[in-house]
Amino acid sequence: MKALRCLIASFFLVATIVCAAQKRPNILIIVSDDHAYQAISAYGNKMVQTPSIDRIANEGVLFKKAYVTNSICGPSRAVILTGKYSHKNGFKDNEHSSFDGSQNTFIKELTKSGYQTAWIGKWHLETAPQGFTYWQVLPGQGQYYNPDFIMMDSSKKRIEGYATNIIENLAEDWLNKRDTAKPFCLVIGHKATHRTWIPDTADMGRFDNVTFPLPKNFYDDYAGRQAAAVQDMTVAKTMLLGYDLKMFDSEEAENKEGSIKRMNAAQRAKFDAYYGPITADFKTRNLSGKALTEWKFQRYMRDYLSTAASLDRNIGRTLDYLDQHNLTDNTVVIYVSDQGFFLGEHGWFDKRWMYEESFRTPMAMRYPGVIKPGTANKNFVMNLDIAPTVLDAASVKIPGDMQGRSFLPLLKNKKAEGREAMYYHYYENGEHSVSPQFGIRTKRYKLIRFYERVNDWELYDLKKDKREMHNVYGKKGYERLTAELMKQLNGLIDEYGDNDAKAILQQVKVAGDKKAF
Template sequence: MRTYKIFFTAVCFLLSWCAADICCAQKRPNIVIIISDDHAYQAIGAYGSKLMQTPNIDRIAKEGVVFNKAYVTNSICGPSRATILTGKYSNKNGFKDNEHSKFDGSQDSFIKQLRAAGYLTAWIGKWHLETEPQGFDYWQILPGQGQYYNPDFLMMDGSKKQIDGYASNVIEDVTENWLDTRDTTKPFCLVIGHKATHRTWLPDTTDLGRFDTVTFPLPHDFYDKYANREAAKVQDMTIAKTMIMGYDLKMFTSDEEESKEGTIKRMNRAQKNRMDAYYKPIYEDLKARNLTGNALTEWKYQRYMRDYLSTATALDRNIGRTLNYLDAHHLAKNTIVIYLSDQGFYLGEHGWFDKRWIYEESFRTPMVMRYPGKIKPGTKSNDFVLNLDIAPTVLDAAGVGIPKDMQGESMLPLFAKNKATGRDEIYYHYYENGEHSVSPHFGIKTKRYKLIRFYTRVNSWELYDLQTDPHEMNNLYGKKGYEKITAGLRVQLKKMISKYQDDDAAKIFSTPI
């Protein structure tokens, strides 16, 4: 009898310990990271935009924090995602550009760390890292850039699956299906990768014409002549010269031309009929006007903005669906939600679209975060943070040790009672020397200045006083009176290159022009 009692007591203790362990595990926060593509902070209400309303992204900001000074380490799609996953700069994670890089999935990532700690892990939507995801319990990804209409998905079993519908809606549908069928005894980390708002800015049929009554004011530097900025002079990303009437703006000269466009060929009859009913009258009106010169450029700008913002509308709406799902399933109070774009984007500033630059509209990215009980609702942060910081932040929140080779920093100490001191400067390096003819470059941004070294396509230095010249129009490098400031910034830049072990930049830095 005594033996039986001892055994019974031991079993009860073990069961209570297991129950406590499961309970403890469930107290660890779930994590949802939503990554959009090319979504400009200038188009988000939480950043003061008057271009459109983004109630769902704004909701995350209102219930948490808006990072007013969030930046990326390399402003282009694939490298940004590799940095988010690994917490490392491109020179360390190996994915430097979209033209020659493939992600080495064998390396460590915050996903692998969370999974080892008992988290369910999933990535759904745009991946764009050229190799299959590793370290996930589940993934379902768009091949390459993916398609807006009736998108294909690469599946874990090696098959390809086409799903009817509009990409932003479909990605959310797949997301909710995974959430419905997951193991609810474990905390989860889910990354939702949206295709929107990537070129060619193709709206959902329900959003066609949403902004047609709006005339958007031209950015003050729309007709920038790029004086004393040699790299900006040789780029190929202007609305005037680079934006394509058919491919980008759906102004097809014939049915034959339209039928050759891949985005159109994917549409079913109902979708194509809606598109034709909307765009063809616009094309006929354009043809009747016979616009040229600045008048045509400004017309292209208005069309670009209307399509881009309409595409962003569906993105925001589906972010709202994610938030509503968390509410409806009583997950919101124990789930961190982070929304960010893979980089910033140009909405006509300097006459441009696209990204790539260390200049502000490209370098700076939207980032908002909700963490109930840890981040006070309505917080506005002016600390420098980077996409590099996502990995250590979520590991910190989950109580998982941050690997020593991660180069980012947890953002959570910025919200502690005894607030941590943020960064004084941030480092950037863009490598790609191809599409849009943007010269590779690296540089440093401090709270007042920005110092840039361009190389390969253009060899030059640039210096900006962001206090007096926030639009980065006046290159001060080499100008009289700035010698001491320049020398100090060069010392800071050299230290940052050493800190992040960027050997390529170190060699270029030491090479005189």
């Protein structure tokens, strides 16, 4: 009898643990690549529709001031995983870094606490994922058509189809096979909308009848901004007709392009049927100067947004899956891009800069029962905060070395105070000739220090100069403000322990930049 009572007690103990585990929310994080907030209808773009991303925002919160710590693909993912700045997690740039998988991540904390954890899709951290119960990732940047995937046994598997659709298929397959007695955390890493913006065949031509207005600073002359003047990322000069816009000089050149070469016969036929006539028409125009630049801009926008259309559609599939499997009410959904992107602002494409279009990222979150539907949040939040926020939602202790902050208190309590300022540091000194830079952004001002390629300061009054065209650093009347921002910048450098930036500022001080100190 005693043994029976012990057995019954054990049964109820296990049942209680399982029930408690099931009450903890599932977590689903969708990370896109280079998806500009300007390309999302929830952020006010009336020329495109992103109903699935909008749905997350409408049923939860749209972050109006979400930013990244380092606007580049791999480093952003490392920050999301660790909740630590690049100088602390070790992955500073895409040129020399590989992720140290032995360090702690929010995934490891969730796995230890009983969550099933998976990352499927773009990873881009050079080393194999660690701490997950399952993963299946693209090698490097991955391919849009018939992509290869690295499996957990280190083998490679090629899957026929379009990457965005395939990644969603694989995510749903993992969800179908998971242990339903445990909560899950799934990260879906999409390749879209990364260069070279090759749409799904179903989306080719989606925006061909739309003429996109040039950004007001499309023909920026970069006056007063040394770093901007030496970059190499313009639509006019850097964007390639063949590689980027699929306008090849010959069939032979087209056949050599790796992303096209890997297409199967049916995919290639649809590709040629769409781009062939556009190429032929382009050649008859014999464009040059501004006419050529503006033609390139229209092609860029059409390809980019058509690529984004498949992304949004597959996000919709993810949300539908949760609905169909009664998971919606107990699943936290976060959508975020790894950084922002230029859609012609300053004449550019790509990212990297501390300027708003690159520094700022789209982010929306749905948490039924916790976040009021239709919330618009204007606090400063960062990709740095995702790790502690997820752990907070899962009732898992946040490690002391995580530098981000859970933003759940900002969503639960209107009186909760967010950041006064944000710190940024970009390290690469190669691609697109963008100078390394670090700086601070407050609610009104932005102070940036460029170094290595260009040694210079920039200061912007974002209230008067939203497009960041007028560098007022060193101008009369800004001395006191500059000193205050320098003090704040040094405070954040100390707070986050960025010794690299500290050493650079010390060198500047020794060199005697009186405007700075």
